[in-house]
Amino acid sequence: xxxxxxxxxxxxxxxxxxxxxxxxxxxxxxxxxxxxxxxxxxxxxxxxxxxxxxxxxxxxxxxxxxxxxxxxxxxxxxxxxxxxxxxxxxxxxxxxxxxxxxxxxxxxxxxxxxxxxxxxxxxxxxxxxxxxxxxxxxxxxxxxxxxxxxxxxxxxxxxxxxxxxxxxxxxxxxxxxxxxxxxxxxxxxxxxxxxxxxxxxxxxxxxxxxxxxxxxxxxxxxxxxxxxxxxxxxxxxxxxxxxxxxxxxxxxxxxxxxxxxxxxxxxxxxxxxxxxxxxxxxxxxxxxxxxxxxxxxxxxxxxxxxxxxxxxxxxxxxxxxxxxxxxxxxxxxx
Numbered sequence: 001x002x003x004x005x006x007x008x009x010x011x012x013x014x015x016x017x018x019x020x021x022x023x024x025x026x027x028x029x030x031x032x033x034x035x036x037x038x039x040x041x042x043x044x045x046x047x048x049x050x051x052x053x054x055x056x057x058x059x060x061x062x063x064x065x066x067x068x069x070x071x072x073x074x075x076x077x078x079x080x081x082x083x084x085x086x087x088x089x090x091x092x093x094x095x096x097x098x099x100x101x102x103x104x105x106x107x108x109x110x111x112x113x114x115x116x117x118x119x120x121x122x123x124x125x126x127x128x129x130x131x132x133x134x135x136x137x138x139x140x141x142x143x144x145x146x147x148x149x150x151x152x153x154x155x156x157x158x159x160x161x162x163x164x165x166x167x168x169x170x171x172x173x174x175x176x177x178x179x180x181x182x183x184x185x186x187x188x189x190x191x192x193x194x195x196x197x198x199x200x201x202x203x204x205x206x207x208x209x210x211x212x213x214x215x216x217x218x219x220x221x222x223x224x225x226x227x228x229x230x231x232x233x234x235x236x237x238x239x240x241x242x243x244x245x246x247x248x249x250x251x252x253x254x255x256x257x258x259x260x261x262x263x264x265x266x267x268x269x270x271x272x273x274x275x276x277x278x279x280x281x282x283x284x285x286x287x288x289x290x291x292x293x294x295x296x297x298x299x300x301x302x303x304x305x306x307x308x309x310x311x312x313x314x315x316x317x318x319x320x321x322x323x324x325x326x327x328x329x330x331x332x333x334x
Contacts, residue, residue: 003098004312009049012316023102030072036121037096038064039315039328053094054273062096066120087111089120106280112294119301122327126163128282133242138218144238149217153177157184157325162302165193170298187325207234225249243268302326
């Protein structure tokens with residue numbers, strides 16, 4: 001099969017075309033003929049040598065794909081009744097930049113009705129991540145603020161950001177989002193958020209103003225570093241800060257006394273190395289709650305650009321430029 005591999009750690013040019021043996025599914029796994037692969041920030045980190053795949057995973061980058069089921073173990077736990085020939089999207093631990101990929105059956109979801117395979121390829125990584133962190137760890141809607149709880153999304157125009165805004169908004173929550181340009185702010189607002197341009201506005205002051213001094217209940221943070229103490233200031237009593245990336249650095253200082261007095265929680269997670277059973281449970285929640293919202297148009301894929309797979313270097317360069325709004329996808333056919 002044709003694939004894109006990391007020749008050696010480095011810039012986008014480290015991605016090179018190659019031929020690899022077609023992978024063989026093991027127990028509980030299926031083989032997917034890939035139509036499209038999502039591009040994500042962890043792919044960039046892996047290419048740079050900063051985020052190695054977990055033991056046993058493919059060394060090829062790519063954490064999400066959509067395509068057609070070819071073969072595999074359909075007799076294991078199969079809550080959606082999937083079979084050969086079905087169109088699916090899937091979350092992977094690696095191996096997505098290829099014409100064929102193996103995925104655990106429990107991490108495969110049927111393509112939502114009305115979506116193309118390219119659109120479906122943009123869903124798994126961000127939807128699994130947002131559900132796990134905003135709704136499971138962050139407990140949006142289940143804290144001291146009840147059903148009226150609010151969410152602040154840092155980096156609202158990213159793939160994660162547009163997903164978090166749309167799911168939370170569709171479920172009835174007020175959403176605030178930061179972005180670095182007026183165009184990106186407008187894009188966030190079109191998806192249901194109140195946008196804050198972090199280059200021209202103080203997001204803490206804006207959040208406090210917009211919530212009449214109360215603050216937000218949950219913050220989804222991809223920055224960390226010196227953002228953390230400011231995010232704690234912007235949070236309501238009993239608020240939860242969920243950190244899923246450290247683009248601003250890993251070292252953090254904050255006022256522990258204020259955290260205790262205001263009953264704040266700081267948590268975080270990574271998804272790639274979690275067990276299949278954990279990810280399969282998220283898949284079932286997405287299928288039950290989020291997939292119907294996608295199928296009726298309350299949530300829609302936001303794709304900035306689709307590149308032919310052989311242009312993966314250009315796709316990564318765009319990802320690193322942060323000039324995109326939403327997702328970047330590689331297409332393997334059509």
